[in-house]
Amino acid sequence: MASYTYTPVPDTGAKAGVLAYLVVSAVVLLLMMVFGLLMRLEQAQITSIGGLWFYKIMTLHGAGMVGIVALAGAAIMWHFLRLYVDLSNGIFMANLALFLIGVVMILASVLLGDFHAAWTFLFPLPGNSMGLWSTGAAALFMGGLLVIGVGFVLLHLDIARAIIVRYGGLGRGLGWPQLFGHDDGNAPPPTVVASTMVTIVNLVGLVVGASILVMMLVNLYVPSFEIDPLLAKGMIYFFGHVFINAVIYMAVIAVYEILPRYTQRPWKSNKVFLASWTASTIMVMFIFPHHLLMDYAYPKWFLIVGHIIGYLNTFPILIVTGYGAMMIVYRSGIRWDMCSRLLFVSLFGWAVGAMPAFIDGTITVNYVMHNTLWVPGHFHTYLLLGMVAMVFGFMYYLGKPNENAKDSPIDVAAFWAFVIGTMGFTMSFLYSGKISVPRRYAEHLPEWVPYDRLASYFVMLLLAAVLVFIFRFFSRLGFAGRDYQRASQARSLAAT
Amino acid sequence: MQETAWQVSLVLMSLIAFGVVYVAINSGKREEDYGPLVKSAYGFRTKLFWAVALLFFPAMIYNLVGLPLPYSESRADSKLGPAQVINVIGHMWYWEMDRDQVEVGQPVEIRITSADVNHGFGIYDTDLRLVAQAQAMPHYTNVIYHTFKKEGIYKVLCMEYCGVAHHNMMTEIKVGKS
Ligand SMILES: [Cu+2]
Numbered sequence: 001m002a003s004y005t006y007t008p009v010p011d012t013g014a015k016a017g018v019l020a021y022l023v024v025s026a027v028v029l030l031l032m033m034v035f036g037l038l039m040r041l042e043q044a045q046i047t048s049i050g051g052l053w054f055y056k057i058m059t060l061h062g063a064g065m066v067g068i069v070a071l072a073g074a075a076i077m078w079h080f081l082r083l084y085v086d087l088s089n090g091i092f093m094a095n096l097a098l099f100l101i102g103v104v105m106i107l108a109s110v111l112l113g114d115f116h117a118a119w120t121f122l123f124p125l126p127g128n129s130m131g132l133w134s135t136g137a138a139a140l141f142m143g144g145l146l147v148i149g150v151g152f153v154l155l156h157l158d159i160a161r162a163i164i165v166r167y168g169g170l171g172r173g174l175g176w177p178q179l180f181g182h183d184d185g186n187a188p189p190p191t192v193v194a195s196t197m198v199t200i201v202n203l204v205g206l207v208v209g210a211s212i213l214v215m216m217l218v219n220l221y222v223p224s225f226e227i228d229p230l231l232a233k234g235m236i237y238f239f240g241h242v243f244i245n246a247v248i249y250m251a252v253i254a255v256y257e258i259l260p261r262y263t264q265r266p267w268k269s270n271k272v273f274l275a276s277w278t279a280s281t282i283m284v285m286f287i288f289p290h291h292l293l294m295d296y297a298y299p300k301w302f303l304i305v306g307h308i309i310g311y312l313n314t315f316p317i318l319i320v321t322g323y324g325a326m327m328i329v330y331r332s333g334i335r336w337d338m339c340s341r342l343l344f345v346s347l348f349g350w351a352v353g354a355m356p357a358f359i360d361g362t363i364t365v366n367y368v369m370h371n372t373l374w375v376p377g378h379f380h381t382y383l384l385l386g387m388v389a390m391v392f393g394f395m396y397y398l399g400k401p402n403e404n405a406k407d408s409p410i411d412v413a414a415f416w417a418f419v420i421g422t423m424g425f426t427m428s429f430l431y432s433g434k435i436s437v438p439r440r441y442a443e444h445l446p447e448w449v450p451y452d453r454l455a456s457y458f459v460m461l462l463l464a465a466v467l468v469f470i471f472r473f474f475s476r477l478g479f480a481g482r483d484y485q486r487a488s489q490a491r492s493l494a495a496t
Numbered sequence: 497m498q499e500t501a502w503q504v505s506l507v508l509m510s511l512i513a514f515g516v517v518y519v520a521i522n523s524g525k526r527e528e529d530y531g532p533l534v535k536s537a538y539g540f541r542t543k544l545f546w547a548v549a550l551l552f553f554p555a556m557i558y559n560l561v562g563l564p565l566p567y568s569e570s571r572a573d574s575k576l577g578p579a580q581v582i583n584v585i586g587h588m589w590y591w592e593m594d595r596d597q598v599e600v601g602q603p604v605e606i607r608i609t610s611a612d613v614n615h616g617f618g619i620y621d622t623d624l625r626l627v628a629q630a631q632a633m634p635h636y637t638n639v640i641y642h643t644f645k646k647e648g649i650y651k652v653l654c655m656e657y658c659g660v661a662h663h664n665m666m667t668e669i670k671v672g673k674s
Contacts, residue, residue, distance in 0.1 A: 051660045118657045124634065125613040125658065130588055132660055229614065229633050265530055294616070294629060294655075297636040304560060311556045319545060326519045327537045333526025348516040355508040356501075362559045365501045368626045371616055371655040374501075434502040436626035438618065438655055441663040447624055492526045 062119030098151030105144030113137025209239030310361025333490030342393030349385025374433025399476030421462030616655025
């Protein structure tokens with residue numbers, strides 16, 4: 001680590017596949033946000049669509065959001081990873097096709113079949129509808145999730161293959177020779193390290209998720225094939241938690257790749273960086289018990305492990321990535337445009353959302369805050385102001401007409417509306433959690449309604465901002481595919 | 497507890513906000529020589545790491561060891577007499593309890609299970625604050641030990657999504673003097 005010279009990677013335009021992923025992501029994301037607003041308006045007693053529609057929308061919102069952020073994250077990862085390894089375009093497109101098939105199945109299950117057992121599909125709820133949906137509708141929903149999962153398994157297998165071919169193994173993809181031996185400075189770039197981690201944990205998570213889905217599908221038609229509900233819940237949360245965490249780790253690649261271009265400062269895969277990613281690879285797979293702290297039937301040691309890993313997992317990547325980004329930006333002369341702003345604020349959103357998350361992982365706190373709005377409060381913070389901000393930052397990056405293009409005041413206003421809208425809306429979630437409002441309630445007690453009203457206004461502000469982001473991206477799709485320099489360098493550098 | 501969690505979260509979130517704003521304000525002027533900057537920043541990061549470790553490791557241990565787990569028996573003070581037992585079964589969409597009246601200040605043992613799908617048994621005090629909860633899962637019995645400190649009518653709400661009437665799945669526990 002002698003000098004800190006930055007060697008720029010050529011700035012390629014997005015392949016048509018990446019743009020297709022992003023267009024689908026933008027449309028579905030917007031729709032899911034509208035669903036989110038509808039739920040808030042219902043709780044605020046501004047609308048009255050009733051419990052059935054509320055829970056149908058809730059089921060779509062949950063499953064749809066998890067799926068669509070995964071799709072958007074995969075687009076970011078694939079776009080940049082392609083610079084280092086040889087990925088299959090066919091498999092990338094197959095994943096999109098399977099995703100869309102799965103989405104159609106889920107939409108049909110919920111909208112036509114009235115399925116509304118939430119994305120968590122906790123056993124045995126999907127099979128116990130009290131006559132409100134058919135076995136076929138439940139099977140269609142779980143089948144849809146399974147089809148989407150198969151697509152992601154294919155994608156990750158291709159990524160694993162490509163990394164193994166180029167670097168000689170997944171351990172090498174994580175930079176283990178440099179981590180455990182002498183740091184020869186030849187560790188894989190951050191993009192490869194992150195992609196390797198995501199691929200390992202997602203393959204494990206998806207296999208577990210697919211297993212429980214298949215078990216539950218069999219059980220739907222052959223009830224004598226019994227499933228232990230505690231095991232089912234454990235498997236569902238293992239899969240769900242790994243998958244949604246991996247989404248952020250895919251999207252953060254945008255930060256690793258793009259911020260160095262703006263600041264002309266390198267993002268190094270040094271030992272601390274490699275150690276934190278290896279630690280997270282392991283911990284992401286052991287952190288899910290914090291969803292099960294209220295299942296006292298689990299052995300006590302298991303819940304204590306959940307508590308401890310909840311604490312440990314919060315810090316490595318945040319200190320390394322969050323702090324690393326601050327180091328790169330500090331006194332860099334960075335020129336703030338929509339891309340650099342969104343990527344910078346995404347690290348704030350991620351870190352700030354992680355705080356109430358790990359506090360909830362404390363057993364004594366969890367005892368009185370589990371399944372309250374505190375939980376959606378924290379994950380909406382780091383998904384929306386963290387992960388989704390990274391996606392919009394990436395979209396602005398791809399569409400930036402030229403290095404020195406100025407943002408319109410409307411975009412800048414949308415940026416602030418996005419930040420204020422998200423923070424206002426998530427803080428009202430967190431505050432509702434503090435006053436013990438349960439999550440997933442179609443109707444709220446009168447004491448809780450004022451916070452729902454407040455939240456609804458913030459969501460509207462946020463939606464307005466997102467409309468601007470998406471409109472801008474769609475109007476610049478033509479730029480996004482071309483190869484040219486996008487990041488504005490610091491003024492002092494640009495002058496020389 | 498909720499108050500503490502809220503305030504600790506606010507403090508931590510503010511610290512992060514402060515750090516981010518500090519960097520944003522100091523981002524405009526470029527320091528061309530990145531090497532020394534990196535060295536001092538790494539040094540600060542190491543200090544930050546140890547500060548975080550020294551702060552949170554004891555907090556984590558304290559939360560595990562210093563306090564008994566909320567649902568462990570030791571929490572119920574056995575000197576005050578035999579526990580009053582409530583057997584709870586969750587159904588879609590109502591609670592079945594074999595008693596709904598208990599004495600104030602006396603430990604209560606609540607044994608919770610479900611007859612159909614997952615539910616969540618959450619006890620709300622008279623100020624509508626959640627004071628205890630457990631998962632109501634078929635085939636399993638989760639036990640809460642709780643001593644009601646105030647008289648009054650406590651609400652029970654369902655904490656785990658269980659279908660279309662989830663939000664209406666409520667009942668009451670009356671806490672009074674004998
Ligand atoms: Cu319920």
